Amino acid sequence: MYKSFLVQFNKAVLEAGRDIDEIELIAVSKKKPLNDIEKVFNEGQLSFGENQIQEIETKWTNFKKENKNISLHYVGSIQSRKTNSILKHCDVIHSVDRIKIVKLIRQFEEETGIKRKYFLQINTGDEPQKSGVLLKESDSFIEECKNIHNFNISGLMCLPPIDEDPAKHFNILKSLANNHKISSLSMGMSHDFKTAIKCGATHIRIGTSIFGERT
Numbered sequence: 001m002y003k004s005f006l007v008q009f010n011k012a013v014l015e016a017g018r019d020i021d022e023i024e025l026i027a028v029s030k031k032k033p034l035n036d037i038e039k040v041f042n043e044g045q046l047s048f049g050e051n052q053i054q055e056i057e058t059k060w061t062n063f064k065k066e067n068k069n070i071s072l073h074y075v076g077s078i079q080s081r082k083t084n085s086i087l088k089h090c091d092v093i094h095s096v097d098r099i100k101i102v103k104l105i106r107q108f109e110e111e112t113g114i115k116r117k118y119f120l121q122i123n124t125g126d127e128p129q130k131s132g133v134l135l136k137e138s139d140s141f142i143e144e145c146k147n148i149h150n151f152n153i154s155g156l157m158c159l160p161p162i163d164e165d166p167a168k169h170f171n172i173l174k175s176l177a178n179n180h181k182i183s184s185l186s187m188g189m190s191h192d193f194k195t196a197i198k199c200g201a202t203h204i205r206i207g208t209s210i211f212g213e214r215t
Helices: 002-015 033-040 053-059 061-065 079-088 100-110 135-147 165-177 191-198
Strands: 024-028 049-050 070-075 093-094 118-121 155-157 184-186 203-206
Touching: 002 191, 002 203, 033 061, 053 061, 053 070, 061 155, 070 203, 079 100, 079 118, 093 100, 100 135, 118 135, 135 165, 155 165, 165 184, 165 191, 184 203, 191 203
Parallel strands: 024 049, 024 203, 049 070, 070 093, 093 118, 118 155, 155 184
Antiparallel strands: none
């Protein structure tokens, strides 16, 4: 499945007039066994995503030590008590959405000297059941992160509402990033990655199209 997806990915990048080197493909391996991950890794994939720290601690600790060129992305909701473990194991965090988490990250950086890449998750649809900074609060949240907490923001991330045109939400995220001079956009999954690429995604998070349906 991985190679067939790469064909689709390359075609989408070409059709959008983008440079493929601008876009990082993240293979989201949540709930998939290490055997499946190893197959995709052996075909050349180096960026992987997970959404539960328990899975990361179980599956990835040794595998990542043995393969230091892997980049591990955390794409799930962040529990404050799990923050240090997430930062210890993952290279990129896509789901920072509370000042409490920002403070814990800064404390971790100061204590360890380790710095990761961080994306702020923006709830572009203001959906009450979904994680992420509400859109109406996003400008002030970004400014507080930068100016008060000296927090280094690598990019913004969103998950569009399932019943709305994703392009609308991808463009909202892009506009917000442009306004704050933020360069990276984590957006697009198996069902809408082509639209995300057209809208300027720099990171796409693909699970089903690479690993198949989850049981």
